[in-house]
Amino acid sequence: xxxxxxxxxxxxxxxxxxxxxxxxxxxxxxxxxxxxxxxxxxxxxxxxxxxxxxxxxxxxxxxxxxxxxxxxxxxxxxxxxxxxxxxxxxxxxxxxxxxxxxxxxxxxxxxxxxxxxxxxxxxxxxxxxxxxxxxxxxxxxxxxxxxxxxxxxxxxxxxxxxxxxxxxxxxxxxxxxxxxxxxxxxxxxxxxxxxxxxxxxxxxxxxxxxxxxxxxxxxxxxxxxxxxxxxxxxxxxxxxxxxxxxxxxxxxxxxxxxxxxxxxxxxxxxxxxxxxxxxxx
Amino acid sequence: xxxxxxxxxxxxxxxxxxxxxxxxxxxxxxxxxxxxxxxxxxxxxxxxxxxxxxxxxxxxxxxxxxxxxxxxxxxxxxxxxxxxxxxxxxxxxxxxxxxxxxxxxxxxxxxxxxxxxxxxxxxxxxxxxxxxxxxxxxxxxxxxxxxxxxxxxxxxxxxxxxxxxxxxxxxxxxxxxxxxxxxxxxxxxxxxxxxxxxxxxxxxxxxxxxxxxxxxxxxxxxxxxxxxxxxxxxxxxxxxxxxxxxxxxxxxxxxxxxxxxxxxxxxxxxxxxxxxxxxxxxxxxxxxxxxxxxxxxxxxxxxxxxxxxxxxxx
Amino acid sequence: xxxxxxxxxxxxxxxxxxxxxxxxxxxxxxxxxxxxxxxxxxxxxxxxxxxxxxxxxxxxxxxxxxxxxxxxxxxxxxxxxxxxxxxxxxxxxxxxxxxxxxxxxxxxxxxxxxxxxxxxxxxxxxxxxxxxxxxxxxxxxxxxxxxxxxxxxxxxxxxxxxxxxxxxxxxxxxxxxxxxxxxxxxxxxxxxxxxxxxxxxxxxxxxxxxxxxxxxxxxxxxxxxxxxxxxxxxxxxxxxxxxxxxxxxxxxxxxxxxxxxxxxxxxxxxxxxxxxxxxxxxxxxxxxxxxxxxxxxxxxxxxxxxxxxxxxxxxxxxxx
Numbered sequence: 013x014x015x016x017x018x019x020x021x022x023x024x025x026x027x028x029x030x031x032x033x034x035x036x037x038x039x040x041x042x043x044x045x046x047x048x049x050x051x052x053x054x055x056x057x058x059x060x061x062x063x064x065x066x067x068x069x070x071x072x073x074x075x076x077x078x079x080x081x082x083x084x085x086x087x088x089x090x091x092x093x094x095x096x097x098x099x100x101x102x103x104x105x106x107x108x109x110x111x112x113x114x115x116x117x118x119x120x121x122x123x124x125x126x127x128x129x130x131x132x133x134x135x136x137x138x139x140x141x142x143x144x145x146x147x148x149x150x151x152x153x154x155x156x157x158x159x160x161x162x163x164x165x166x167x168x169x170x171x172x173x174x175x176x177x178x179x180x181x182x183x184x185x186x187x188x189x190x191x192x193x194x195x196x197x198x199x200x201x202x203x204x205x206x207x208x209x210x211x212x213x214x215x216x217x218x219x220x221x222x223x224x225x226x227x228x229x230x231x232x233x234x235x236x237x238x239x240x241x242x243x244x245x246x247x248x249x250x251x252x253x254x255x256x257x258x259x260x261x262x263x264x265x266x267x268x269x270x271x272x273x274x275x276x277x278x279x280x281x282x283x284x285x286x287x288x289x290x291x292x293x
Numbered sequence: 294x295x296x297x298x299x300x301x302x303x304x305x306x307x308x309x310x311x312x313x314x315x316x317x318x319x320x321x322x323x324x325x326x327x328x329x330x331x332x333x334x335x336x337x338x339x340x341x342x343x344x345x346x347x348x349x350x351x352x353x354x355x356x357x358x359x360x361x362x363x364x365x366x367x368x369x370x371x372x373x374x375x376x377x378x379x380x381x382x383x384x385x386x387x388x389x390x391x392x393x394x395x396x397x398x399x400x401x402x403x404x405x406x407x408x409x410x411x412x413x414x415x416x417x418x419x420x421x422x423x424x425x426x427x428x429x430x431x432x433x434x435x436x437x438x439x440x441x442x443x444x445x446x447x448x449x450x451x452x453x454x455x456x457x458x459x460x461x462x463x464x465x466x467x468x469x470x471x472x473x474x475x476x477x478x479x480x481x482x483x484x485x486x487x488x489x490x491x492x493x494x495x496x497x498x499x500x501x502x503x504x505x506x507x508x509x510x511x512x513x514x515x516x517x518x519x520x521x522x523x524x525x526x527x528x529x530x531x532x533x534x535x536x537x538x539x540x541x542x543x544x545x546x547x548x549x550x551x552x553x554x555x556x557x558x559x560x561x562x563x564x565x566x567x568x569x570x571x572x573x574x575x576x577x578x579x580x581x582x583x584x585x586x587x588x589x590x591x592x593x594x595x596x597x598x599x600x601x602x603x604x605x606x607x
Numbered sequence: 608x609x610x611x612x613x614x615x616x617x618x619x620x621x622x623x624x625x626x627x628x629x630x631x632x633x634x635x636x637x638x639x640x641x642x643x644x645x646x647x648x649x650x651x652x653x654x655x656x657x658x659x660x661x662x663x664x665x666x667x668x669x670x671x672x673x674x675x676x677x678x679x680x681x682x683x684x685x686x687x688x689x690x691x692x693x694x695x696x697x698x699x700x701x702x703x704x705x706x707x708x709x710x711x712x713x714x715x716x717x718x719x720x721x722x723x724x725x726x727x728x729x730x731x732x733x734x735x736x737x738x739x740x741x742x743x744x745x746x747x748x749x750x751x752x753x754x755x756x757x758x759x760x761x762x763x764x765x766x767x768x769x770x771x772x773x774x775x776x777x778x779x780x781x782x783x784x785x786x787x788x789x790x791x792x793x794x795x796x797x798x799x800x801x802x803x804x805x806x807x808x809x810x811x812x813x814x815x816x817x818x819x820x821x822x823x824x825x826x827x828x829x830x831x832x833x834x835x836x837x838x839x840x841x842x843x844x845x846x847x848x849x850x851x852x853x854x855x856x857x858x859x860x861x862x863x864x865x866x867x868x869x870x871x872x873x874x875x876x877x878x879x880x881x882x883x884x885x886x887x888x889x890x891x892x893x894x895x896x897x898x899x900x901x902x903x904x905x906x907x908x909x910x911x912x913x914x915x916x917x918x919x920x921x922x923x924x925x926x927x
C-alpha cells in the first residue's frame with residue numbers, strides 16, 4: 013500500500029523542510045505554556061528593548077516581554093484564526109458551490125453573480141469593510157477572512173461538480189435509481205474534495221498574511237493577546253531602536269507562508285501524479 | 294409471440310442549444326418519432342453513426358432523459374409518467390452497461406463498493422457472498438473485489454460494469470456500445486459473456502452500436518437509425534437490407550480477407566448537421582438512388598414485415 | 608535495392624523498462640506495411656522509433672538500428688533528423704480533432720509545411736495546397752483553405768491532416784490508427800484515399816492499426832507485434848490464408864464476418880501484459896491455445912517462413 017498523499021508530499025525535496033516547519037510551528041503553538049518560562053503578558057519595563065541574548069533568545073519588546081514567548085503565543089492566534097476562518101469558508105463555499113452546480117437555474121445564476129462580484133474586489137478590502145461593521149477582535153477577523161475567501165471555494169467547488177456531473181459514473185448511479193443525496197454525497201463531493209482541500213491549504217497561507225495585515229492595522233486580536241500582525245505593528249515604530257521586534261514576527265509570517273505554499277505544491281504534485289497514472293492505465 | 298418486454302411509442306427528443314446573448318437558440322430533433330416493440334428474451338440492435346440518436350434513444354428508454362413526447366412502456370407500466378419513487382422501484386428491473394469503462398466507475402470506489410452500490414441505492418440488504426458470486430459470474434477472480442478501477446484493464450472494468458448492471462437481477466438491459474472502447478480481441482470476450490448471461494438469466498437486451506457487423510452477429514432484430522429517425526428494421530440478422538444506407542453500412546466494413554478488396558468507398562460525403570435538416574429524406578444528400586421526390590418529401594417506415602423508410606428500396 | 612525504411616533488431620527502452628525487443632522491419636517504396644497488435648503491443652513506439660521521435664517521450668533505441676533510405680538515424684544530427692520529418696517522412700495522427708491548430712486557417716497550416724520544407728514562396732505554397740486538397744477529393748478547395756478547423760467535420764479534418772503530411776512531398780507516410788476516431792462510412796473513404804496515394808504517388812505507407820480488416824484491404828505486408836516483440840511478419844495474402852503464429856490467427860478470427868453464427872466469434876482471453884510483468888519464454892503463452900510447458904521456458908526465435916518470418920515454438924511445419 014502506498015501511504016496517503018499528505019505523507020508522500022513530506023518525502024519530496026521541497027515538501028520535507030516545509031512540512032517539518034509547519035509541524036514544528038503547530039506543535040509549538042499547542043504546547044506554548046510548556047515551552048517557555050515567561051508569560052506573554054507580564055510587563056517588566058526594566059528589561060525592555062533587550063536584544064537577543066541567552067536568556068531572551070529573540071530579545072524583548074518595549075514592555076520587556078520575551079519576544080520568543082510572544083511569537084509562540086502569536087502563532088496560536090495567527091494559525092487558529094486563519095485556519096478556523098478557512099475551515100468555515102470551505103464548509104460554506106462547498107455547500108454553496110455544490111448547491112449551485114447541482115440545482116442550476118436561477119439559484120446557480122444568483123450564486124455565480126454574487127461570487128463573481130465579490131471576486132472582483134481584493135480580499136483585504138472585503139475584510140476591512142467587514143471588520144469595520146463587526147468591530148475589531150478575533151471574531152471579527154475570523155468572519156472577515158472567511159467571507160473574503162468564500163468566493164474562491166464556491167467557485168472551485170462549483171466548477172469541480174460541474175465537470176464531475178458529466179462523468180459516466182454519475183449517470184450509472186442514476187440508472188441504478190440513486191437519488192440526489194446519494195449522488196451528491198457519495199460521488200460528487202468526495203471526488204471534488206481533494207482539489208478543494210489543496211486550495212484551502214494554500215489559502216491558509218494567504219489568510220495568515222491577511223490576519224497579520226488586519227493585526228498590523230490594529231483590527232485583529234486586541235492587546236495584550238499577541239498576534240504576529242499586532243507585534244509587527246508595535247515594532248514598526250521602533251524599527252531603528254529595536255529592529256528585532258518587527259523582524260522576528262515578520263520572519264515568522266514569511267517562513268510559515270512560504271512553507272505552506274511549498275508543502276501545498278508538493279501535495280498538488282503528489283495528487284497530480286496519481287491522477288495521471290489513473291489516466292495512463 | 295410472447296408478451297412485449299418493452300414498447301416504445303412515438304418517442305421524440307428535441308434538444309435546444311445556444312440561445313445566449315445575441316444568439317437565437319437552435320433546436321434539433323435528436324430522436325424523431327421512434328416506435329419499437331421488444332419481446333421478452335429478444336436481443337434488439339440499434340445501429341447508426343454519430344449523431345443518429347442511438348445513445349439518446351438508450352437514455353430515453355431508461356428515462357435517464359425526459360422525452361419531449363411519446364411513451365415507453367415496460368411490461369405494462371408506463372415509465373414516462375412514473376413518479377420518482379415508483380421510477381426508482383422500476384429501476385430494479387432495468388439496467389444499463391455504458392460505453393466507456395474508464396469513466397463509468399467512480400475512481401474512488403473499490404470493485405466491492407461498485408458492486409454494493411445497487412443494493413445501497415435500492416435499500417436492499419447485500420446477501421452474504423454476493424460480491425464473490427457476481428465477480429465469478431462475469432469471469433473475474435474474487436480477490437479483485439478490493440481493487441480500484443485504475444488497477445484494472447479495460448476489459449476487466451467493463452466486466453465490473455456488467456456485474457453492476459446485473460446485480461439486482463434486472464429483466465431488461467440496455468447495452469450502450471459496451472465494446473467500442475475495447476480492443477477487438479477483448480470485444481469477443483465481452484460479447485460472449487453478454488450472450489451467456491442472457492441465456493442464464495433470461496435477459497432482454499437493447500444493444501446499441503456503430504458496428505453493423507457486430508450487431509448482425511449478436512442481435513435477433515436490427516434497427517438502423519440515421520439522423521434521429523429509424524430508416525429500416527431488419528427482421529432477422531441476415532435479412533437483405535432494403536435501405537441504401539444500411540447497404541452502405543454493410544459495405545463500409547473491412548472484411549479480414551485480402552482476396553475481397555474493394556476499390557472504392559461505398560459512400561461519399563458525411564453526415565450533415567442535425568440542425569436545419571432539409572425537408573425530404575435525411576439521407577438523400579449522400580444516397581446514390583436519390584430523386585427529386587426524396588429531396589422534397591420525407592419517407593416513413595412502410596407497414597411491412599421488414600419496415601423501411603425509403604421511396605426506392607433495394 | 609536498399610529498402611526505404613529498415614529496422615534491424617530494434618529494442619527501445621524508456622527508463623529501466625524495455626518496451627520493444629528486437630523488432631526488424633523492411634518497407635520498400637510503393638509498398639504498404641501494416642503494423643498490427645492490441646493496445647500496449649508496441650505499435651506506436653515502433654512508429655516513433657522510425658521517426659526518431661523517441662526522445663520526446665523519454666525513450667531511446669537501446670539496441671539495433673533504424674535506417675531511412677540507407678542512412679542510420681543514429682548517425683544523423685538533430686537538425687538533420689528534423690529535416691527528415693515533414694520533408695521525407697509525413698505523419699498522420701490518430702485524432703484529427705486535436706491535430707490541427709484551432710486558431711489558424713486550414714490553408715495556412717498546410718502552406719507552412721511546403722514553405723518550410725520545399726522553400727516555396729507564399730503563392731507557390733498556396734497553389735500546392737489547393738492542388739493537394741483537390742487530389743484528396745475535397746470539394747471547393749478554395750473555401751476549405753479559408754476555413755477554420757472547427758468548421759470542418761471529422762473526416763474532412765483527417766483529410767487535411769493527410770494533406771499536411773503530403774505537403775513536404777514525402778517518400779514515406781506513417782499513419783497511426785488514422786480512422787479510429789471516425790464514423791464507419793468515413794473510415795472507408797479515408798482508407799481508400801491512403802491506398803490511392805500509394806498506388807498513384809508511389810509513396811511508402813506504414814499503417815498502424817488494430818484492425819486486421821484494414822490490413823486485409825490495403826496492405827502488401829503485415830507485421831504483427833505482441834508485447835514488444837515481433838510475432839509474425841510477411842506478405843498479406845499468405846498470412847491471411849495460413850497464419851503461422853497463433854496470435855495472428857486469433858487477431859484475424861476475432862473480427863466478425865458476414866454470415867457468422869452467434870457464438871462462433873473467438874476473442875483472445877486475458878489482456879496484453881504491461882512491460883513490467885512480461886511472462887517468461889514466449890510472451891503470448893498465457894493467452895495462447897497452443898501453449899505448452901516449453902513455451903513458458905523458451906523464447907521462440909524468429910524463423911524464416913516463406914518470404915516472411917514468425918516466432919513460435921509450434922509453427923505448423925517446423926522450419927529446417
